Amino acid sequence: LVCLLVFKMTNFSLKMASANIGVCRSVINIRFAYKFCSQNNIKTKLNLYAQRYSTGIDKSLKPKKSSLFITLAGLGAGALFGAGYSYLTWQTKYLPISNDGVGNIAPVLPNLPDIEISRKINIPTDSSGLQLVLFQYPTCPFCCKVRAFLDYFGISYDVVEVNPVLRQQIKWTEYKKVPVLLAKVDGGYQQLNDSSMIISALTSYLFDKNNNLRDVVKCYPSINYNDDNGIKKSEIMNRYFLMYQGDISDNRTKEEIMEERKWRKWADEVLVHTLSPNVYRTTDEALQSFNWFSEVGEWEKLFSKWEKLLVIYVGAFAMFFIGKNLKKRHNLKEDVRQSLYDECNHWLRVINRKKTPYFGGNEPNLADLAVYGVLSSIEGCEAFQDLLKNTKIGPWYFSMKTHCIEHSGSSSGQGRVTS
Incomplete structure (x- = not known):
C-alpha cells in the first residue's frame, strides 16, 4: 500500500509539472530550460519567444x-x-614649427663635463689660442673630417672616445650625435655640433682675428622642422658658409668659394653614403672593420673587456643589416663597390680638369679636407684596399695624409691660412 501511494503521488506530481509548463505564458529562462527541460522543449520555447517578439504580443520583450x-x-x-x-x-x-628668434644656439657650459680625457694631441707650433675637447668615434667619417681639419691646421685638442653602443660620455648633452666639440671661451665652454659647422666656425675664427668665437657660433643657429613624413628634425643653418666681418677671400673668386662649398656638401651627402654598405658588406667584413675600429680607438685601454666585446659583436651585427638598408635608401648599385669607385673617380675627374694637385689648387682647401677625412675613416678596411686597387685615388689620398701629419696648414700662420 505504501509503495502504491508513493507511485500515485509521483505520477500526480509529474502531471502537474507538465501542465504548468504547458500553460506558462512568460518567456522561459534559458538556464532553467537547460536544467529541467528536454532539448525539444528548449527549441519549442525559443520559437515561442521569437514569435511573440516579432508579432508584438509581448511588448516587454522589445528593447x-x-x-x-x-x-x-x-x-x-x-x-x-x-x-x-x-x-x-x-x-x-605638417604644421610649421615655430623657431623663436633666429633659432637655437648651441649652449655655453659653465664647466667642462666630468669626463675622462682619452688622449691629448699636442702640437708645439699651435698658435691658435684655442683649447678644444673633441667627443668622437675614432672611425666616424664626420669625426675624421674634424680631425683632418685640426691636424692640417696644426691645432692642439683633447679627445674623448665615446662608446658607440652605450654612449655614456655624451649623456651630458641633448645633442646625441658625434662629433661634439667644446671650445674654451669667456664664461665657460662653447659647444659646437655637426662636423661641417665645426669646421666652418673654426675657419671663420682663424681667418679673421676680429671674430669672437661665441659671436661666430651665433651665425649657425639650429632650427626644427617637419619633414615630408611629418617627422620632427633639426638642421644647423649656414653650416657650409664661412663668416667674415670683412672681405677676406684670399684673392679667390666668388665661383671658387661656391665650388668649395658645393663639394664639401657633396662629401657629406653623397660620398659618405657609399661607405657603410661597403665596409659592412658581409658579416666577415663587418667584424673585421670593428676589430680595426677597436685597434685604432684603443678600446682595450678605454673600455672594460665586456664593453669592448659588446661594441665589436653587437655593433658588427647591427651595422651589417643597417648597411643593407642604406644601400636601398641611397640607390647604390647591386655591387656596392662600384658605387664607391664611381664617386671617387668623379672626384678625381674634377681635380684633373683643374690641372692642379688638389681641388684647392697647389694647396688643399676645405673640400679636399672633407673628402680626405671621409675616406680616412675606412683606411684599415678591406673596402679601402679594393678602392686603391681599382681607382687612382691613392696618390691624392696619401699626399693629403702627409699634409695633415705635417700640419701644412699652419705654415702660413693661423689667422691667414689658405681655406
Whole structure:
C-alpha cells in the first residue's frame, strides 16, 4: 500500500509539472530550460519567444527606444571624436614649427663635463689660442673630417672616445650625435655640433682675428622642422658658409668659394653614403672593420673587456643589416663597390680638369679636407684596399695624409691660412 501511494503521488506530481509548463505564458529562462527541460522543449520555447517578439504580443520583450537611442548616440559620438582626433594629429605633423628668434644656439657650459680625457694631441707650433675637447668615434667619417681639419691646421685638442653602443660620455648633452666639440671661451665652454659647422666656425675664427668665437657660433643657429613624413628634425643653418666681418677671400673668386662649398656638401651627402654598405658588406667584413675600429680607438685601454666585446659583436651585427638598408635608401648599385669607385673617380675627374694637385689648387682647401677625412675613416678596411686597387685615388689620398701629419696648414700662420 505504501509503495502504491508513493507511485500515485509521483505520477500526480509529474502531471502537474507538465501542465504548468504547458500553460506558462512568460518567456522561459534559458538556464532553467537547460536544467529541467528536454532539448525539444528548449527549441519549442525559443520559437515561442521569437514569435511573440516579432508579432508584438509581448511588448516587454522589445528593447526600449530610449536605450536604443542612447546606444546609437554613443557610437556616433565616439566615431566623431575618433575621426576628429585622428585628423588633428595628422594635420599637426605638417604644421610649421615655430623657431623663436633666429633659432637655437648651441649652449655655453659653465664647466667642462666630468669626463675622462682619452688622449691629448699636442702640437708645439699651435698658435691658435684655442683649447678644444673633441667627443668622437675614432672611425666616424664626420669625426675624421674634424680631425683632418685640426691636424692640417696644426691645432692642439683633447679627445674623448665615446662608446658607440652605450654612449655614456655624451649623456651630458641633448645633442646625441658625434662629433661634439667644446671650445674654451669667456664664461665657460662653447659647444659646437655637426662636423661641417665645426669646421666652418673654426675657419671663420682663424681667418679673421676680429671674430669672437661665441659671436661666430651665433651665425649657425639650429632650427626644427617637419619633414615630408611629418617627422620632427633639426638642421644647423649656414653650416657650409664661412663668416667674415670683412672681405677676406684670399684673392679667390666668388665661383671658387661656391665650388668649395658645393663639394664639401657633396662629401657629406653623397660620398659618405657609399661607405657603410661597403665596409659592412658581409658579416666577415663587418667584424673585421670593428676589430680595426677597436685597434685604432684603443678600446682595450678605454673600455672594460665586456664593453669592448659588446661594441665589436653587437655593433658588427647591427651595422651589417643597417648597411643593407642604406644601400636601398641611397640607390647604390647591386655591387656596392662600384658605387664607391664611381664617386671617387668623379672626384678625381674634377681635380684633373683643374690641372692642379688638389681641388684647392697647389694647396688643399676645405673640400679636399672633407673628402680626405671621409675616406680616412675606412683606411684599415678591406673596402679601402679594393678602392686603391681599382681607382687612382691613392696618390691624392696619401699626399693629403702627409699634409695633415705635417700640419701644412699652419705654415702660413693661423689667422691667414689658405681655406
